[in-house]
Amino acid sequence: MQKLFTLLCVSFVFVASAQQLTPAELKQFKLREDSLKRFGYEIVRGTDAAVRFRSDSNFTRILVRALIQDKSYQFPFDSLKTISKVYSPDSSFRIFTWQVVRDDDYCRQKGFIQLRSPKGKEKFIPLRDADQFIANDVDTVANNMWWVGAVYYRILEKEHNGRKYYTLFGYDENDARTTKKWLDVMWFDDNGTPMFGIPSAFSYAKDSVPKPALNRFLLEYKKDGRARVQYDEELDMIIFDHLISETNEPGKRYTLIPDGDYEGFKWTNGQWLHIDKVFDFKLKDGEAPIPEAIDFNNRLKMGEGMEVPATTKPAPKKPTTTKPAAKPPVKKKTGG
Template sequence: MNFRRILTVFIFTVLICSNKNLLAQSLANKAILAAAETNLSGFAHTILNAEDTEDRLRADSFFTRQLVQALKTPYSFHYPFDSLKTISRIYAPDSSFRIITWQLMKDFSYYRYKGAIQMNTKDGSLKLIPLYDGTDFTENPYDSVRTNQNWIGAVYYNIIQKEYNNKQYYTLLGYDENDARSTRKWIEVLHFDQQGNPLFGGKFFSYPNDIIKPKQPVSRFCLEFKKQANAKLNFDAKLNRIVFAKLASESNEPSKKHTLVPFGTVEGFKWEFGRWVYIPEYEAVEPD
């Protein structure tokens, strides 16, 4: 047997052993994460459904610690945690990160939001950026670009990736129970600085002022409406637009957000030159 053939056989053997080791490690990691998911699902259910506030708070504490521990498992980024139905887990379209968010209710008039951004690392190690809800500590949640330290909390249900000047922007659509009388839906543009730190918000919205919408200038957009009114706000991929319900006051008091309800038509935003530009209602189409 010549040297070249010996070398080929050796390399082939090494590759087979390496692949077997990688497969074994992958299966072991999956088993670890599956076991963790089983524990997490119980806590996640309690966070949302327990009648007693202390039980919800305790479950949230256990859930947070065990989630972080689970995410330390190599390549956990790719594990979907599908059974965590009450926990939002959405991936950026380019798979550069996923954002995990959930709601913690203290009572029917007070809600807090928890979350973290998990980055997709080449070596499978954990890079986790916690999100701290700063809503209680601001009088104007629309006013400024924010970091993960003073994030305006929401449970995110969609993410839209856009590009401008070779930079990526990720528009997050989020749900916020707010208080006992009104609900909010947020449009929040997430981007990253040169060091990879997340920034929430900026000068990304162009629309005329009216009494229903947040007064310009704003760093994020909010649709606030009567509790249980189910005002729609989502991205229509066919139209390539964000569409949302046009609101009107039931009592002819449009400044009182808890009186606002949808009345059948919609408005929207389209991405143009790095901004979400307003589309009047007659141009928009009702979302699904």
């Protein structure tokens, strides 16, 4: 046993040494990161669609060039504050996601999954936002080329029957009337292809009035409604705001707001089982037992310390008079 332990320690030291970036490699990654920072800022704050899309194209190209480099997984890209970068709990991959807007009718998410390799030759997989082409996005199982786009802010890892499942917490500004929060279960098939959604991943079988199970979970609510979807480590449970319609029209999602109650999901036998009421008391504003999820309009942190700008809408031009500048319109995503 002592020999085995020594061998494992030596192997770990060798792998760690092999993965360490040289000063020359570090310099190259930092140069690319500086360019990514500039274009990432313009993706979010560009004054017109042409600037935002051109910046997105440049950003994507530079990021790809960085990710194909050996040992790129070892570079943290910590100074990129306008995109999300989250790691799986087992450190086997990380996901970069961001969004680009054109106008009130178009908002799309972009992203890459980067897989870690012990030899330093990491593989990356693009994510193609196809939400506008998916008829029923809560009941699909699809690969990375048919991705229901979201900006991810957390990853949970669970296991069932020997397979790992990664629950992704995502944010989508959607349109001028509603915001979306997603829970999507990602797994890798036998060919190593990332798959999104599993049949009946979110079950309502224990509810007093059971509803059909879903392949992924969607919480859609009134714009700036500040509904939360987060994970409580002490309870080992996903917790989210219970929504009610402020106009008594629950079918209109743009009227839905939190009412102080909380629902949840508990991982049970390979499913997230719905818990209708997590707490037996209502909480006043500011007394939430869970942290806020990402909110692009309130400078909250997302994922690995990411701070998003005060708004993801393009920055308005400076006014030519002393009158206050009008707020830019909220960007909209079609097909969601």
